[in-house]
Amino acid sequence: MRIGMRIGELAARAGTTTRTLRYYESRGLLPARRTDNGYRAYDEADLKLLRQIRTLQDFGFDLEETRPFVDCLRAGHPEGDSCPASLAVYRRKLDELDALIGELQSVRAKVGEQLTRAERARDELAAEATVPGGPEPACEWGGRTR
Amino acid sequence: MRIGMRIGELAARAGTTTRTLRYYESRGLLPARRTDNGYRAYDEADLKLLRQIRTLQDFGFDLEETRPFVDCLRAGHPEGDSCPASLAVYRRKLDELDALIGELQSVRAKVGEQLTRAERARDELAAEATVPGGPEPACEWGGRTR
DNA sequence: CCTTGCCTTGACGCCGACGTCAAGGACTAC
């Protein structure tokens, strides 16, 4: 059974980089013990913390939002979301997601409308151009006309 | 009838800042003529270009994506989206939006699941704690463990 | 003349989550 590991192994096991771990430590999110020679030392519990952070990051949580989950785990709770503060973050994130999705759907609808309108305008111009005796186009299309 | 305006007025009329206009110019998106004293000079056509840019920016297009629309207008076309390149940007943006919305909805579902699961776990712990002779909680709530 | 309010260029700051490089120490293998 493994007793401890250094930063490279932890990073590899969590699918991230040593730079990321040092960054988390600099943010006070994942402090490390040190061996005699000054190397960072981690254990399985740290891996669990790290995986919790990474999972939430993958969901789009920013680092500060993962802190309650990490604190919760370190307090001895079985899961990072076993604490009210974590649940509050979940709820806030759900609200944010709903708001964002709504905005994006609104934008999507508007852009879709614009595309439809622009295509129709293009087709109408093309039709006029082919109608005998039709009006000349307002401007040239991508170079020369006709 | 207005013949021209300086940067402050154009910015105000488009609801943006002089800094933004200089930035657009530095990106080659909205070059300005100059008066004798070196001041930037704009006209109504520039306002139209600027409004096109701002509208797309509000939709979440990045600056480079607005370039085809601006070029289209400057080429003399009635609308910024009267050119194939603009339509291509619309379509690409629609695809991006659909992909992003899909991802966000997926994340939303997962976070929602997590919240539900965590709340259920919490309620079960609470129930066990009140049941006479029930098992002790895995850890203390909001205090220290061990 | 002086103030006020525009304008000019230049340059650094910001945000988040790291990437990347530099210089050097530690440990293992041969």
Added chain:
DNA sequence: GTAGTCCTTGACGTCGGCGTCAAGGCAAGG
């Protein structure tokens, strides 16, 4: 001893779209 691979800290770069000075020029009103 020396090559190789890990580790350390420190510091600057990235990306987009500007914000925010700083130092100074130009025009108009009192």
